[in-house]
Amino acid sequence: MGLGFYEPEKESKLQCEEHQEELKLFCETDKKLICVICAAGREHRDHRFTLIAGAAEFYKVQVKDSFQSLTKKESDIQQMEQQQKQKISGVLEQSHNLQSKITSQFAGLHQILTEKEQRTLADIREEEKKILNTMETNLEEIEENLKYIHQDLFTLQQHIDQKDSVVFLKEEAGGKRR
Template identity: 35%
Template sequence: MASSKQTVEVMEEFICAICLELLNVPVILECGHNFCKSCIDRVWDSEKQPSCPECREEYTARKYALNRLLANAIKKVQCQRGEADPQQKKGDDLCREHEESLKLLCEDDVSLVCLMCVPEHRGHNFLTVQKAVNKYKDNLVTSLSQLQSKLKGYNEKKCQQEMKRSEVTANARSLQLHITSEFAKLHEFLQHKEEKLIQQLKDEEGGILKQMEENLRKIKEDINAIQISISNVQLQLQQQDELTFLKVKLYLST
């Protein structure tokens, strides 16, 4: 672990501050900073006054020296790590226009560019690939957190809706049972009331009929009495003999 960490720290010292890759044909400036020969040439080609891209020290002439010691040290480290020649690059990692490594992200155009493309994006904001990756990963982590928070909120709403649905179903069933029970009681009450009214009507009918039967009996008796009286009167009228008529009249009168 310690050896691996030391190797990483050493490798960081071998990184070009311009292209952010292992120094390729490293040259050293008078200020002591090292760069790839092609990188410092490219930077100085775009500057009127040569200067160090790292400490900004200016020079009267374009002057540097090949750092053979550093180049040998880089080769040794590469051999220990089993790395291939840094000149061997995948086509997808190169700028199609300049055939240089894509090491920057133009935030304004949202595109990967090489250092040669920078002048074409004047005034734009740039990020190194690593910083861009970290930024987008942070955005993804933020989006993931927001989505998980939304999912949690919707799951809570789902549970609440399911609970409310269960409550509505339970309340509906309880109300249905209550209605059935109340109507059963009402039916029983109405049936009892019906039977009571019918019995009351029968009782009243019986009383009225009884009274009417009594009245009818008396009427029949009166009719019989009248009929007897009529018969007597007719009998008296049938008598021809005056003396007999008077005797019958007197007899009937007593």
């Protein structure tokens, strides 16, 4: 049997397989179509029967009720789906806003740290310059002193190497030594 519109003039006339009679009744107990002979038989003796049209109407009402109930449930679930989508969208928006805020704050902190780093490095370079100037001045004095000492050593070595004792004594006694 296919699904379709209910059209009484085109309703099929089914026959009972056992008695070859037209199926006119619906056994509510067994939930099946039966003929009048089946209804009188032992198998359906104490069962409840209705005409097919009445049973069809009863079940159509039940199906309509189920359809309406399911339609309401569908509407409720669609509303829940929409609310959930809105919540997801809200969470995503909050998350993106928070990420942007954090990125911006960290960029500010990076800028502050970079400026502080540059100032600190500049201070260290300035202090290094002062210290090195003082040390280089001291080094120049030390090198100048070494130069004089080397000259004096050279002169003394020449006196020591003097072969002529008279010249040596004359120069040494004459106070030419520094």
